[in-house]
Amino acid sequence: MCIAVTGSIATDHLMVFPGRFAEQLIKEQLERVSLSFLADRLEVHRGGVAANITFGLGLLGLHPVLVGAAGLDFAEYGAWLRANGVDTSAVRVSDTLHTARFVCTTDQDQNQIATFYAGAMAEAPRIDLAGIIARTGRPALVLVGADDPAAMLRHTAAAHSLGVPVAADPSQQLARLDREQARQLADRARWLFTNEYEAALLVERTGWSELEILGRVGTWITTLGADGVSLARSGEPRLLIPAVPTDKIADPTGAGDAFRAGFLAGLSWKLLPEQAAQLGCVLATTVLESVGTQEYKLLAADLIARIDQTYGNDAARALEPQLARVS
Template sequence: MRIAVTGSIATDHLMVFPGRFAEQLIKDQLERVSLSFLADRLEVHRGGVAANITFGLGLLGLDPVLVGAAGLDFAEYDAWLRANGVDTSAVRVSETLHTARFVCTTDEDQNQIATFYAGAMAEAPRIDLAETAERTGGLALVLVGADDPAAMLRHTATAHRLGVPVAADPSQQLARLDREQARRLVDGAKWLFTNEYEAALLLERTGWSEEDLLGRVGTWITTLGAEGVALARSGTPRLHVPAVPTEKIADPTGAGDAFRAGFLAGLAWELPPEQAARLGCALATTVLESVGTQEYKLLAADLIDRVGQTYGDDAARAVEPRLTGGS
């Protein structure tokens, strides 16, 4: 099952503020906010939602195709991704712009304030997904992640035209979309990913009720942080998958992308959605325990143990053959 992931490729500048944002906000002055948070730690890492997801898929042996735009400074990042199992042949490299930048500050309650500079991502609409599908021998699934909105719309339309199932994952770009754009991105998707806040924002943006939206997608997956994941499908009871617990959260950045990588890998291995979500939760917790979105080590025994400890021996046995290379 060849999976293409479209979306941002970026460099992450991650800072830690040793306090609480909420304590610095004055309720009746929110319309005139002018704040500076003194961070005591800075980490610079590779990131971008599409790159993060394909990195996880590459570590799991899925040979994913990364579809996005990067800049003049991409050579080292490109080599890193290829070394970790990612097909970067569909990445457009700008001749004039730098790779996108994600600048994020996290407080001690794991709240985050972030700014994203698009840079070379502005050239993503020039990428032809149909050409990528033909050159790679066909695609079984396309995840359309946060990207230049025109690129997201183009990739979604192309995938539908080619008859390739779509996983819609508008995430951070929801705030930029108007009603028609939001509807076009999710309508007809086989899988829909949001977090809890984005779920409410998506309903507001589309103007659809939850029932309306579920009637237009296959399965809606909502990540709930420490509470796990909810899977909703029209006409069936909502399914809740608890998170894999940890006592050593280092940085929440990238955990959602790791969940998507694990979930998509489970689908590629023909696991049922609930089991795929369990694998996704295990990979997400692995990322939570490291700083940076692609700095974690993926050990089969560790993932199997996490799944077994949280969901039971049967769940661990379901993923063990794939993670260890067995049949």
């Protein structure tokens, strides 16, 4: 099953503030905030939601197609992705702009303040998804991730017009979308991804109730952090998949992208959505335990053991044949 993933390609600048953001905010002065946080650690890593998701899929042996815009500094990053099983032939490389930058500071409570510089991502609306599909082959699924909003809308429309199932993952870009744009991205999605905050924001942006959204999508997947993941379908009981526990959290950045990689891999292996979500959760926890969104490694024995401990022997045995290919 070929999966095309559209969205941002970026370099992450991750910093750690050893205090609490909340303790620095003065309630009566929130309309005039002027703060500087002295970070005690800086890590520079590869990132971007589409690159992160395809990296995870590549580690699981899926050979996904990455669709996005990168800058003239992309050569080393592209080689890294190809070495990890990602098809980068559909990446548009700018002649003048640098790859996007994600600058994020995390406090000791795992709260985050971030800034995103679009850079070459501004050229993403020029990407012709229909032409890419004609050249690389029809994918079984197109995930439309956070990107330049015009590109997200264009990719969604192209996939629908070609009859290719869409996984909608607007995430950070929801705040920039107006009502019609939010509706276009969510409507008719086979799979809809949000976190808990984004779920509420999607309701506000679309003007649709949760029931109305469920009536327009296949399955709505909501990540809940330490509480796991919920899977909701119209007319069916909501499923709650517990998170895979850990006491070694290093950095939360990229955990949601890793969940998506695991979930999509499970779907490609024809697993039930509940089983795919279990695989997604174990990948998310693996990323939580490392700094950087593409610094983790996957070991089949470790993944199977953690699934066994969290979800039981039957769940581990169901995934074992597929995970055997992970080295």
